[in-house]
Amino acid sequence: MGKFLKFLIIVAILAVGAWFVYHKYNSGPTVESKHQLLVDRIEAMGKLELVKYRYSDVGEHKNVNTFLPDASVLLIVKA
Numbered sequence: 446m447g448k449f450l451k452f453l454i455i456v457a458i459l460a461v462g463a464w465f466v467y468h469k470y471n472s473g474p475t476v477e478s479k480h481q482l483l484v485d486r487i488e489a490m491g492k493l494e495l496v497k498y499r500y501s502d503v504g505e506h507k508n509v510n511t512f513l514p515d516a517s518v519l520l521i522v523k524a
Contacts, residue, residue, distance in 0.1 A: 474508040485523070500524050
């Protein structure tokens with residue numbers, strides 16, 4: 446009975462240690478987001494200091510995983 450109890454305690458300690466290591470290194474995917482605003486064109490309209498701006502808005506969102514390929518999305522908006 447004493448050997449079985451020692452074996453059970455060792456297995457429990459190893460299981461708890463493995464669980465802590467798993468959760469420490471497998472924290473899930475990290476998220477990276479980038480946002481850029483670019484001026485494409487500036488047009489002067491007439492003599493009254495009127496100006497028309499054309500913008501491009503670029504947004505990138507990426508999920509970085511430890512083992513799986515990274516998932517990323519690129520959104521380009523022109524106005």
